[in-house]
Amino acid sequence: MHLEEFARGPSLLHRLDPRVKIPAALALSMVTAVADRWVVLAAALILSVGLTLGARLPFSRVAARLLAVNLFLAAIWLFLPFSTPGRPLAALGPFTATWEGAGLALAVTLKSNAIVLGVLALLATSPVFSLVHGLRHLRVPDKLVHLFFFTFRYFQVIHEEYLRLRLAMRVRCFVPKTDRRTYRALAWLVGMLLVRSYDRSIRVHQAMRCRGYDGRLWILHHFELENRDLWFLAASGCMILVLAGLEWTNLIL
Template identity: 45%
Template sequence: MSGAAPDRCDVEEDARSPIARLDPRTRLLATIGFVGSVLALDSLALRIAALAVAGGLILLARLPLVGLRHRLFHVEGFLLLLLAFLPFTTPGAPLFAIGPFAASEAGLLHAVTLAVTINACTLAVFGLLGGLQPVQLGHAAARLGAPPKLVHLFLFLVRYVGLFRSEAERLLDAMRARGFVPRSTRHGWRSLGNLAGMLLVRSLERAERVDEAMRCRGFSGRLPLLPGSRFGQADLAFGAAALVLLAATLVADRLA
């Protein structure tokens, strides 16, 4: 079970798609611009258009679609609940009724808008940032002026969360080998509580070792940033196109 997790500390993406050729900073800014603009739109038609554009970004990024399926199917329970309830909880002219509950047109429209918006944003984040290695994202955020300490926190998390995850799997394997079955019993919970505690003890010990090793090598609180990401012509073209498209959409939305 352990060991199968991909190494999340790669600094390069493997896919050479048009999106992957862009500077991570351009992609980060474009994503934020896209999501912010979609949320500002009043017109449902334009939000649907945004969904189509986000779908296009995914094709452009040439990412394995397995990851996308996971994302789209991972609709949290509460979201389904929200969408299912909206038509019935919004006052308005009744459209159809299930038993005593009448669904309003306004409510149905609201639910559709919500579903379109959430999917447009999810697709855009996946298309523009999905292929990026987390380390690249951290360095891009640092270059864009994110607080260095926050970036450190992010980079350490990227490095160690996978490591401790395999550690947890190893400990669980060891427990299973001794006949442990996680069940809702006092023993089951106590064992899992001890497992959680043990993981924290190990992470503190690991943290102290890493801390010493870093100070040994003269760590002064600054991590060098990755070279190689450069704002080029492709970024200029993509950035300008995104800017014009988003501005035009927002203007069209206000005029409509």
């Protein structure tokens, strides 16, 4: 498993300072999340697709991530059109889909895809530790930054532990089936992972204290803002303002 598969690359977005990319991603996500007008949603999606193309991310890997998101959204399409009151669109046996419900589902789909693509292009193009440093420079509370960072760092270790346990089950001829014994074995596996993760967190904290840790993380590397970062900040600020302007005025239908 490689969580930082997009972090290194040749594009301008890869070289930008995380301190400008983080606020840009946050603003883009927020505007897109609260927007109601179709023109804003469409513009946000176009912008995100443009950023993704600009970041020159490998198409198949991006598609795989979008597939995961849209599988979730499929569930929304299954229920939302039928559960929202409004003008009837189509009937399926005793259930009636409505225009309002379909519109809502479409809006959620556009928003989700736009935000995921935007975040992929803006944040996944930095190594996690640069993001962590960026967050600290942006004065995000230490506790949140630590949570984010340790989740990332130990995800890998816990995943490896999970694979080891699965392997240990397999070499003893465990074949998952749809029966109570399988569920119980899998529940034990999850429980064991939780216990082990807890134990490990204690050992990591002890190891940190042995090296003089007292709750504050110091930064070894510092960033330099360059011209291209300032240009990007200005350009993304303008784009966000345009989106917000479209949402809160009645320009263009």
